[in-house]
Amino acid sequence: MINRRLLFGLAAGGAAARFGIARAAEMRPHEKELYEAAKREGQVTWYTGQYQAEPSQAIGRGFTERFPGITVNVVRSTSQVAFQRLSQDIRAGVAQCDVFSSTDHSHLAFLKQNEKLMPYKPKNAAGLIKAAQQAADPDGYFQVTYLGLFLMGRRSDQVSEADAPKSWKDLLDPKWRGKIAVGHPGYSGAITSWCLAMRKLYGWDYFKALEKNQPQIGRSSADPVTMLNAGERSIAAALPSATTLLSISRGNPITLIYPTDGTLMVPAPSGALKNAPHPNAAKLFMEFMTSPTYYEITRPFFSESLRPEVPPPPGSRPLDEVTMITADPDELERDGQEVKELWRDTFGV
Secondary structure: OOOOHHOOOOOOOOOOOOOOOHHOOOOOOHHHHHHHHHHHOOOEEEEEEEOOOOHHHHHHHHHHHHHEEEEEEEEEEHHHHHHHHHHHHHHOOOOOOOEOOOOOHHHHHHHHOOOEEEOOOHHHHHHHHHHHHHOOOOOOEEEEEEEEEEEEEEEEOOOOOOOOOOOOHHHOOOOOOOEEOOOOOOOOHHHHHHHHHHHHHOHHHHHHHHHHOEEOHHHHHHHHHHHHHOOOOOOOEEEEHHHHHHHOOOOOOOEEEEEOOOOEEEEEEEEEEOOOOOOOHOOOOOOOOOOOOHHHHHHOOOOOOOOOOOOOOOOOOOOHHHEOOOHHHHHHHHHHHHHHHHHHHOOOO
């Protein structure tokens, strides 16, 4: 379990009149200085696994609106694929990525350990909620820019509330054989965190039992949302709340299930590369990712806000009413690869 006091401010709302202030506000002095230097570079390349394609592109457009003359090259994929791409760049001695964002803490920890990250702590990060500040790298090499909540979901036209699973353990009931969708830890950092959290709660036998229910396995944690939308499965595990709420807002018959044994919280980090081809733009993008404007842009996509002055997304349960679990960052770094291998041994994919 996590200390709920770390979540102070996350659910804090803001009056409608306050919403959008940051977008219209003058740049702060440190942003102006970076902006003048970044304009000469003209672009920034962002490798990201934190958001789906639509919000990622919206973030890129929002940055250019805020800082005209600097375009964002958005390279969106699952976190593991993004990390593999960056690793290939590094091995080839090619500098393409300026800022890297992942849902897997171990990716940024590895890059820091191997001296691939630029030590830069955004000044705007001082205004983030305490949970984000406390989960950031103490040496300033990476900053939490996304907080994902991962839970269960059901097709409301196929599974009633009374019949639906209430806990992660309920997914092991044989009545859900052939009806469950889930992502893959080999591609998704969030699913790696979920595997570690479930192993801590129930041991790896949990996944051996889950395999007997023949889940449909995608890649991204968001793939099960697509499977529910298509009617391929009626229950999904470890769904991202933001992607699911967005799907619900578009008329899809999905209902979120907050597991009684804990909703998974994943603090997801971002960092600027030491060999960033556009270093000033990289720093400016890090400032942008920790500013109110960033969370105003992502809020319509139902992402949790890490700034207290930006209201939480509509339709989400107040966080002080949610039992939270999380994977320890040290465990992710130490045991992340192990659970990926155990997954492949257990599920055969």
